[in-house]
Amino acid sequence: YLISDNMEIKQKNIEKITLDNKDEFVKLSGIISNVVDTEKVVIMEITQPQKITVVMFKDENKTMPLYQGNEIEVIGKVDEYEGKMEIIAGRLRVVR
16 A cells, blocks of 8 residues: 555544445554464454454564554554454554
Protein backbone atom coordinates (compact mmCIF):
# COMPACT_ATOMS: atom_id res chain seq x y z
CA TYR A 1 0.00 0.00 0.00
CA LEU A 2 1.19 3.46 -0.83
CA ILE A 3 0.43 5.95 1.91
CA SER A 4 0.84 9.58 0.99
CA ASP A 5 2.74 11.76 3.45
CA ASN A 6 0.15 14.47 2.77
CA MET A 7 -2.84 12.32 3.70
CA GLU A 8 -4.25 13.06 7.15
CA ILE A 9 -5.08 9.82 8.91
CA LYS A 10 -6.99 10.20 12.14
CA GLN A 11 -6.28 8.25 15.28
CA LYS A 12 -9.00 5.65 15.84
CA ASN A 13 -10.06 3.53 18.80
CA ILE A 14 -10.40 -0.20 18.15
CA GLU A 15 -13.96 -0.17 19.49
CA LYS A 16 -14.95 2.28 16.74
CA ILE A 17 -13.71 0.10 13.85
CA THR A 18 -16.58 -1.64 12.06
CA LEU A 19 -17.34 -3.17 8.66
CA ASP A 20 -18.22 0.37 7.52
CA ASN A 21 -14.51 1.22 7.83
CA LYS A 22 -13.36 -1.60 5.52
CA ASP A 23 -10.71 -0.37 3.04
CA GLU A 24 -10.16 2.87 5.01
CA PHE A 25 -6.75 3.84 6.35
CA VAL A 26 -6.60 4.31 10.12
CA LYS A 27 -4.01 5.10 12.75
CA LEU A 28 -4.01 3.03 15.95
CA SER A 29 -1.81 2.80 18.96
CA GLY A 30 -1.78 0.10 21.58
CA ILE A 31 0.21 -2.54 23.40
CA ILE A 32 1.23 -5.79 21.70
CA SER A 33 -0.47 -8.58 23.65
CA ASN A 34 0.61 -11.39 21.29
CA VAL A 35 3.00 -11.64 18.35
CA VAL A 36 3.67 -14.45 15.83
CA ASP A 37 6.63 -13.93 13.50
CA THR A 38 6.65 -16.20 10.43
CA GLU A 39 8.78 -16.21 7.30
CA LYS A 40 6.49 -13.91 5.31
CA VAL A 41 4.26 -12.15 7.84
CA VAL A 42 4.14 -10.83 11.38
CA ILE A 43 0.75 -11.20 13.03
CA MET A 44 0.18 -9.33 16.26
CA GLU A 45 -2.72 -8.59 18.50
CA ILE A 46 -2.80 -5.10 19.95
CA THR A 47 -4.82 -4.01 22.94
CA GLN A 48 -6.13 -0.60 24.00
CA PRO A 49 -8.10 -2.30 26.06
CA GLN A 50 -10.10 -3.76 23.12
CA LYS A 51 -8.12 -6.07 20.85
CA ILE A 52 -7.55 -6.19 17.11
CA THR A 53 -5.22 -8.20 14.89
CA VAL A 54 -2.55 -6.35 12.91
CA VAL A 55 -0.91 -8.10 9.94
CA MET A 56 2.40 -6.87 8.53
CA PHE A 57 3.75 -8.50 5.36
CA LYS A 58 7.55 -8.74 5.42
CA ASP A 59 8.07 -8.44 1.66
CA GLU A 60 6.64 -4.90 1.76
CA ASN A 61 8.17 -3.71 5.03
CA LYS A 62 11.52 -3.75 6.72
CA THR A 63 10.84 -5.55 9.94
CA MET A 64 12.11 -4.78 13.40
CA PRO A 65 11.99 -6.98 16.45
CA LEU A 66 8.53 -6.76 18.01
CA TYR A 67 7.82 -8.08 21.47
CA GLN A 68 4.82 -8.63 23.68
CA GLY A 69 4.45 -5.49 25.81
CA ASN A 70 5.78 -3.07 23.16
CA GLU A 71 3.65 0.02 22.66
CA ILE A 72 3.24 0.58 18.92
CA GLU A 73 1.62 2.99 16.50
CA VAL A 74 0.23 1.51 13.29
CA ILE A 75 -1.07 3.11 10.11
CA GLY A 76 -2.88 0.62 7.94
CA LYS A 77 -5.92 -0.44 6.01
CA VAL A 78 -8.99 -1.93 7.68
CA ASP A 79 -9.84 -5.40 6.35
CA GLU A 80 -12.02 -8.33 7.33
CA TYR A 81 -10.78 -11.89 7.77
CA GLU A 82 -13.04 -14.77 8.80
CA GLY A 83 -15.68 -12.34 10.03
CA LYS A 84 -13.29 -10.32 12.21
CA MET A 85 -11.83 -6.89 11.61
CA GLU A 86 -8.06 -6.57 11.21
CA ILE A 87 -5.52 -3.98 10.13
CA ILE A 88 -3.09 -4.58 7.26
CA ALA A 89 -0.11 -2.50 8.38
CA GLY A 90 1.45 -0.04 5.96
CA ARG A 91 3.60 1.65 8.60
CA LEU A 92 4.45 0.61 12.11
CA ARG A 93 6.65 2.18 14.73
CA VAL A 94 7.56 1.15 18.25
CA VAL A 95 6.76 3.93 20.70
CA ARG A 96 8.34 2.13 23.67
